[in-house]
Amino acid sequence: MHSNSVNKPLLEVKDLCVAYGKVEALTQANLTVGEGQIVTVIGPNGAGKTTLLSAIMGVLGSEGRVCFDGTLESVPEVEILVGRGLGLVPEKRELFSSMSVEDNLKLGGFMRYRKGDRYQDSSLMEIYSLFPRLLERRKQAAATLSGGERQMLAVGRALMAKPKLLMLDEPSLGLAPLITREIFRIITDLRRQGVSILLVEQNARAALRVADYAYVLETGQIAMQGPAAELADDPRVVEAYLGAASKHQEMLAS
Structure with a gap:
């Protein structure tokens, strides 16, 4: 084995x-x-x-x-x-649906910023370069996203914590x-x-x-x-x- x-x-x-x-x-x-x-x-x-x-x-x-x-x-x-x-993206892809794409992402990095990490903007830019579609939709409510975009947002949000x-x-x-x-x-x-x-x-x-x-x-x-x-x-x-x-x-x- x-x-x-x-x-x-x-x-x-x-x-x-x-x-x-x-x-x-x-x-x-x-x-x-x-x-x-x-x-x-x-x-x-x-x-x-x-x-x-x-x-x-x-x-x-x-x-x-x-x-x-x-x-x-x-x-x-x-x-x-x-x-x-450790970061987990659950199969249900729970997002805050009435919040914007960008606010969902910022929440992902919340723990880090609370500890004094101030690189939120550069982290956001990294996520947007991985997922250009999220950049286009950053002001939209998460509820308006397609299934694929929701999955990208769920992954992006987890990545904001730099796992x-x-x-x-x-x-x-x-x-x-x-x-x-x-x-x-x-x-x-x-x-x-x-x-x-x-x-x-x-x-x-x-x-x-x-x-x-x-x-x-x-x-x-x-x-x-x-x-x-x-x-x-x-x-x-x-x-x-x-x-x-x-x-x-x-x-x-x-």
Whole structure:
């Protein structure tokens, strides 16, 4: 069995377990994200992918160990982790819909500015250069945005906090192929800028294409793992996630 051996682990998850009552939603999950890596978790709906992210963030109670940026979080707590550089873009893309695009972005950087970081304008310009469409729409209410623009805003808002690790939950969910492609291009760009990324994604083909390392989660357990390029060629992965049923994913990812 592989493990993701990296020089500088940014996130190390050891034996993570989550139970809803008597039902184990996640069993003994082990996962590593190295500095500057894109790591993806793929798997069917209901396999526990969102549970995994929520437990890492401390939104859900869990057993096991979460070590982030060299510190063991025995009981992960959202505020502390966010303050230390963990960012999550949830699948629901919750935005403040009556507020403008720019105010949503500024809120993303709020914690940093409260601590005395005064580079709000240059951070905004960085986000706008990544997402030119948000620049065009900066005065509009978030409610008026399309699905793809909402996703860009959700990612942009998380980036305003200058996270060391960005966790993305199903970023391509419900988006048109062209937009999906754009989101994945941005994910690759972010890595170039030194942001490490943990990507939970149903579109296995696109995810394996951008990631360095991949985990396959099935019914709450990590069933397979390895370098993304190897997994993309693994007959079991091809059969389950990249086979005939996912021909439409081929179109989405190309």
